[in-house]
Amino acid sequence: MKAKRNRNNGDVCVLGSINQDVVALVAELPRPGETVVARRVTHYPGGKGANQALAAARMGARTLMIGATGADEAGNVMRAFLQDNGVDTAMVESNPRQPTGQAFINVSAAGENAIVIAAGANATLTAAAIRPEKLAGCGIFLAQLESPVETVKTLFSGAPARRGITILNAAPALPEGAGLFSLTDILVLNESELGAYAQLPEAPTEVEGAITGARKLIGRDGPAVIVTLGEKGAVVVEREQSELIPGRRAQVTDTTGAGDCFCGTLAAALAEGYVLNEAARFAALAASLSVERAGAATSIPTRAEVEKLEVPTTAPSSANASGQTGRRQ
Ligand code: ATP
Numbered sequence: 001m002k003a004k005r006n007r008n009n010g011d012v013c014v015l016g017s018i019n020q021d022v023v024a025l026v027a028e029l030p031r032p033g034e035t036v037v038a039r040r041v042t043h044y045p046g047g048k049g050a051n052q053a054l055a056a057a058r059m060g061a062r063t064l065m066i067g068a069t070g071a072d073e074a075g076n077v078m079r080a081f082l083q084d085n086g087v088d089t090a091m092v093e094s095n096p097r098q099p100t101g102q103a104f105i106n107v108s109a110a111g112e113n114a115i116v117i118a119a120g121a122n123a124t125l126t127a128a129a130i131r132p133e134k135l136a137g138c139g140i141f142l143a144q145l146e147s148p149v150e151t152v153k154t155l156f157s158g159a160p161a162r163r164g165i166t167i168l169n170a171a172p173a174l175p176e177g178a179g180l181f182s183l184t185d186i187l188v189l190n191e192s193e194l195g196a197y198a199q200l201p202e203a204p205t206e207v208e209g210a211i212t213g214a215r216k217l218i219g220r221d222g223p224a225v226i227v228t229l230g231e232k233g234a235v236v237v238e239r240e241q242s243e244l245i246p247g248r249r250a251q252v253t254d255t256t257g258a259g260d261c262f263c264g265t266l267a268a269a270l271a272e273g274y275v276l277n278e279a280a281r282f283a284a285l286a287a288s289l290s291v292e293r294a295g296a297a298t299s300i301p302t303r304a305e306v307e308k309l310e311v312p313t314t315a316p317s318s319a320n321a322s323g324q325t326g327r328r329q
């Protein structure tokens with residue numbers, strides 16, 4: 001990204017969940033009713049919000065986080081972890097009445113995962129955590145749906161976010177999440193989330209199906225939509241144009257948090273003034289590195305590691321970079 005630092009869109013603000021991830025490595029994910037034995041169990045830092053804030057910070061963006069932990073050991077560890085990675089945690093609350101969120105994650109030998117969340121303190125995050133005076137330098141506002149939708153709505157409808165660019169990673173898919181789309185400039189979804197929000201009979205598995213589904217959400221006045229497609233990369237869809245960002249070939253160890261790495265990197269690139277398609281290209285490269293390592297937050301690469309990679313040169317499906325940063329007009 002070095003050569004293209006031509007504009008500064010401000011700091012990155014991430015509102016989202018903070019979890020302790022309890023990861024069990026298994027040969028195959030258990031089927032309903034089945035018991036399997038883990039090869040190893042490890043505790044990792046996680047939570048979609050924390051992972052995305054970390055990714056933005058590791059890519060060089062000044063990053064502020066809004067979130068909540070319990071007043072417990074796991075919360076202290078997460079706060080210290082974020083701070084050590086350069087994330088401003090002044091808006092991370094400590095709740096004495098709730099435990100820090102947990103995610104119970106099974107990872108198969110093939111790198112697939114299945115996740116159960118215990119939201120804990122994340123579910124108690126209210127608009128009181130948002131301190132407008134801290135947001136004056138922020139231009140990019142990123143959120144997911146492991147935090148209360150009403151709190152995201154307050155952030156996205158406030159004056160700082162309306163002046164900036166809002167990115168919603170509407171994961172996990174929740175019916176009430178669609179109520180945020182009118183406040184969103186860029187919507188990031190994986191294939192199954194797209195299937196749910198666009199009310200498709202099944203999740204699209206091919207690029208053309210993803211573009212059609214995304215256009216359904218964009219309608220006449222919807223946000224730009226980025227559909228992440230796992231190893232295939234991601235497709236950036238706007239009303240008039242779309243571009244496939246091809247995936248980089250990776251040696252998969254654990255895909256947990258690949259979407260988070262994508263979103264946090266996207267935010268950092270947009271903060272530097274990258275146009276949407278170029279920001280997505282950089283995000284896909286970063287995410288392709290993250291799947292080669294274990295854990296969610298721990299798998300996120302540094303900017304230097306991403307910059308060492310060559311940008312993929314496969315021809316896009318309809319090369320038509322918009323030249324816009326993704327901001328709604
Ligand atoms: P997760 O829930 O596992 O965090 P996700 O379902 O939200 O991920 P994906 O579409 O699986 O999101 O992955 C996000 C991005 O990560 C993709 O757009 C792609 O750039 C990269 N990626 C994921 N899997 C691979 C892979 N096997 N090889 C290369 N890149 C990958």
Ligand code: RIB
Nearest residue numbers: 019046047048103257296
């Ligand atoms: O997206 C991956 C994250 O989802 C994990 O870190 C886990 O905490 C869950 O929130």
